Amino acid sequence: AQSVTQLDSQVPVFEEAPVELRCNYSSSVSVYLFWYVQYPNQGLQLLLKYLSGSTLVESINGFEAEFNKSQTSFHLRKPSVHISDTAEYFCAVSEMIYNQGGKLIFGQGTELSVKP
Amino acid sequence: EPEVTQTPSHQVTQMGQEVILRCVPISNHLYFYWYRQILGQKVEFLVSFYNNEISEKSEIFDDQFSVERPDGSNFTLKIRSTKLEDSAMYFCASTRGSSSGNTIYFGEGSWLTVV
Numbered sequence: 001a002q003s004v005t006q007l008d009s010q011v012p013v014f015e016e017a018p019v020e021l022r023c024n025y026s027s028s029v030s031v032y033l034f035w036y037v038q039y040p041n042q043g044l045q046l047l048l049k050y051l052s053g054s055t056l057v058e059s060i061n062g063f064e065a066e067f068n069k070s071q072t073s074f075h076l077r078k079p080s081v082h083i084s085d086t087a088e089y090f091c092a093v094s095e096m097i098y099n100q101g102g103k104l105i106f107g108q109g110t111e112l113s114v115k116p
Numbered sequence: 117e118p119e120v121t122q123t124p125s126h127q128v129t130q131m132g133q134e135v136i137l138r139c140v141p142i143s144n145h146l147y148f149y150w151y152r153q154i155l156g157q158k159v160e161f162l163v164s165f166y167n168n169e170i171s172e173k174s175e176i177f178d179d180q181f182s183v184e185r186p187d188g189s190n191f192t193l194k195i196r197s198t199k200l201e202d203s204a205m206y207f208c209a210s211t212r213g214s215s216s217g218n219t220i221y222f223g224e225g226s227w228l229t230v231v
């Protein structure tokens with residue numbers, strides 16, 4: 001079984017400051033890793049994912065996450081946040097399965113609040 | 117960009133009533149899911165559906181819940197006799213499949229309030 005822990009339930013930060021949202025996971029099998037974002041009154045949207053290869057993955061809006069196998073972490077970072085980044089961020093894992101869809105196991109979510 | 121659509125966006129129902137939540141997954145997707153998020157809690161997997169049958173379900177998905185793909189486009193979640201603790205946001209999702217690394221796309225959710 002897999003589990004995901006997001007260590008911070010709320011992260012307040014000022015605009016243009018850097019931010020890190022922490023995510024740790026546990027699993028007895030290999031997993032894929034995901035970050036989803038939920039803007040107010042919207043559904044979940046994929047922000048970025050790690051499948052294989054380079055351990056650093058980037059999104060189109062400046063977020064990046066690094067897969068650290070030894071620490072079983074997949075922290076999300078952004079060097080300079082905008083007001084529009086205010087949202088809830090969910091880390092998730094999926095057991096590595098081929099030839100079928102998987103299911104996502106989510107963390108508790110981190111509410112990022114960007115203040116002017 | 118294709119998207120998963122859900123109806124209704126919000127439903128209030130009395131305890132004991134049956135509720136059907138509807139979803140239209142992305143058209144070329146093969147795997148379908150329901151997740152739920154109780155207010156203030158994490159998003160939880162309920163059930164996955166492939167090839168017209170349930171492929172996996174969680175312990176939350178008891179006999180009160182059922183899913184159906186009645187017409188090749190809609191994917192429904194039925195709760196037979198709602199309880200207060202069924203109040204939650206219910207998300208439908210879909211993916212092309214072939215690998216669990218494929219992106220799972222979520223709808224905007226159906227907020228169910230049981231009174």
